[in-house]
Amino acid sequence: MEHLGFPGEPVGPLPELAWLRKTIVERALRRGDYVLSGGIRSDYYIDKFRLFSDPHVLRRIARLFTPLIAETNPDLIGGTELGGVIIATAVSAHCGVPMIAVRKQPKGYGAFPDEYVEGPWEPGQHVLLVEDIITNGRELLTAAARLEELGLRVTPCAVVSRGLAPIRALIQLSLPRGEARTEN
Numbered sequence: 001m002e003h004l005g006f007p008g009e010p011v012g013p014l015p016e017l018a019w020l021r022k023t024i025v026e027r028a029l030r031r032g033d034y035v036l037s038g039g040i041r042s043d044y045y046i047d048k049f050r051l052f053s054d055p056h057v058l059r060r061i062a063r064l065f066t067p068l069i070a071e072t073n074p075d076l077i078g079g080t081e082l083g084g085v086i087i088a089t090a091v092s093a094h095c096g097v098p099m100i101a102v103r104k105q106p107k108g109y110g111a112f113p114d115e116y117v118e119g120p121w122e123p124g125q126h127v128l129l130v131e132d133i134i135t136n137g138r139e140l141l142t143a144a145a146r147l148e149e150l151g152l153r154v155t156p157c158a159v160v161s162r163g164l165a166p167i168r169a170l171i172q173l174s175l176p177r178g179e180a181r182t183e184n
Contacts (some may be wrong), residue, residue, distance in 0.1 A: 002063030017145045017171055018062055024160065024173060027051060036162075046160060046173070052086045061159060062090035064170050066152070069095045072155050074128035076100050076121060078141045083132030087159060091130060100127070102143040114121045116146050131158040137165030 034045040051057050069091070077099040079088025083159045085101045092099035100119035107113060121127075127147055131140040137156075144154040156167050163174030 016060070019172055020064065020159075021173065023051065023057060023137070024171075026142065027054075027057075036135050038138055040078070040135055041134075042162075046133050048083050052083065052132070058086070058090045059094070061087065061170075062094040062106075064089060064159075065128075066095065067090045068128065068155075068157060068168075071096065072126065072128055074120075074143065074155065075125035076152075077127040078102055078127040078147065078154075080104075080131045080140055083141075084130050084140075086132045087130045087132055091128075097128075102146060104139070106145075117150065121150070121152060124153070125175075127156060128155045128156070129154050129156045131156070131167075133160040134158040134165045134169065135162045137161075137167045140165075152180065 002095055012111075022174055023158070024046060028047045030045045030047055031043060032045065034042050036045075036068045051061070068144065074097060077088045077097050079085035079099060079101050081101065088099045088101070091097075098120070100117055100121055102113050103116045103118065106116055107118075129140065129144055129147065131143075134140055137158075140156050144156045147154045158165075158169040159171075161167060161169035161172050163172050
């Protein structure tokens with residue numbers, strides 16, 4: 001069952017979540033032998049840029065965050081480098097909430113060379129921190145911890161969870177080895 005959050009917390013509109021699942025399977029799902037960013041091997045890969053490069057798909061994904069925006073009422077939308085920044089930009093433009101970007105490493109140049117966060121923020125603000133696809137959630141949780149160290153309150157969320165991280169996501173897409181299935 002598609003959901004935003006945890007089992008027992010379905011979020012509508014379910015047809016939109018079914019559309020997202022179908023779009024991922026048709027456009028972005030690749031079968032093979034892959035090493036994921038966390039070092040885990042998988043027989044499938046979700047090529048997020050096959051989704052995010054289409055402005056119609058990206059706009060529709062951004063609209064899927066509307067219920068979470070209403071629920072959490074963030075001051076900022078944060079995006080993790082790189083795919084999360086794309087999503088955060090789209091969600092920010094859709095909902096009119098300013099955004100920040102959270103880098104994996106400080107940029108090392110410019111006016112603020114040792115900072116992880118790009119964009120204006122104030123301690124005490126609430127950030128909806130978005131990521132594209134998570135497997136174990138390590139990078140998203142590291143980014144959240146960095147923001148919390150700066151005095152920001154953080155709600156982490158992803159577009160897709162591969163089912164191994166205890167982080168809210170628009171959909172869970174955890175496929176068994178072998179043939180691609182579109183239902184869990």
